[in-house]
Amino acid sequence: DVFYVRANRKVGLLDSKGREILPVNYDAIRRVGLSGSYVVREGDKYALFCGQGESLEFKYDFVSEVYCQNLIRVKRDGGWGFVNEEGHEVIPPIYQRAWDFHGQAALVKLNGEWLYQPSQPTLVNRLLHKNGAVPVMKVMRSDDTAQRYDSYIVRFKDGALFVEDE
Numbered sequence: 001d002v003f004y005v006r007a008n009r010k011v012g013l014l015d016s017k018g019r020e021i022l023p024v025n026y027d028a029i030r031r032v033g034l035s036g037s038y039v040v041r042e043g044d045k046y047a048l049f050c051g052q053g054e055s056l057e058f059k060y061d062f063v064s065e066v067y068c069q070n071l072i073r074v075k076r077d078g079g080w081g082f083v084n085e086e087g088h089e090v091i092p093p094i095y096q097r098a099w100d101f102h103g104q105a106a107l108v109k110l111n112g113e114w115l116y117q118p119s120q121p122t123l124v125n126r127l128l129h130k131n132g133a134v135p136v137m138k139v140m141r142s143d144d145t146a147q148r149y150d151s152y153i154v155r156f157k158d159g160a161l162f163v164e165d166e
Contacts, residue, residue, distance in 0.1 A: 001015070001016040002014070002015060002016075002021065002031075002036070003015075003016070004029065005024050006024070007024045008024075009027075010024050010025055010026060010027065011024060011026055011027070011028060011029050012024035012025065012026065012029070013029060013038070022038070022040065022049060025042070026040050026041065026042050027041045027042055027043065028040070028041040029041075029049075030065070032048075032063075032065075032067050032072055032085060033067045033070070033072070033085030034085070035050075035085050035086070036050075036051075037049065037050045037085040037086065037087070038050075039063045039065075039072075040056055040058075042056075042058055043058075044061070045058035045059070045060065045061065046058065046060040046061070046062065046063040046074075047059065047060065048060075048063070048072075048083065048085075048087040050085070050086050050087050059076055060074045060075060060076050061075045061076060061077075061078075062074065062075035063075075064100050066100035066101075067085065068100055068101040068102070068119075069101045069103075069104065069119035070084055070085065070119075071083065071084060071090060071091070071101055071106075071119060072084070072085065073098055073099070073100050073101075073106070074089075074093060075093065076093045077093065079092075079093035079094050079095060079096075080093055080094075080095040080096070080097060080098035080108065081093030081094060081095065081098070082098075082101075082106070082117075091117060094110065095108040095109055095110050095117075096109045096110060096111075096112075097109035098117070101119055104118055104119050105117060105118050105119065106119070
């Protein structure tokens, strides 16, 4: 068991025996994934904490709250990518925009082009485009739904995915 400790508007972590896992020095801590990893925020920077005794590297500008397909969306140096819960960059932060995974893929934007990034690029065939992502129009879905993402509208209609400015 892990316990959150708060003092003077800062938070830390203790184990069930009261031993310090993370000192009470951080602005926010939240659990992510299934293996006991945590997202730690200090000021406007984020780090992933994956185990006791590990030093924190606050290199991310944003870390998503959504954990899907064993991946977490991150922003670093203006680019978006995905890390696993151990903190390894599985999909490097090269995208101009990215959304969390829904099913097996995430909507991403690279060089002004909307693409769908598979969660496991090595399992996708030769229809791939740029860095393992498929063009948005190649993504298929059976229902006629629409989902809003920031200033873009993503529409699934007649089995195809469309992205349009709002």
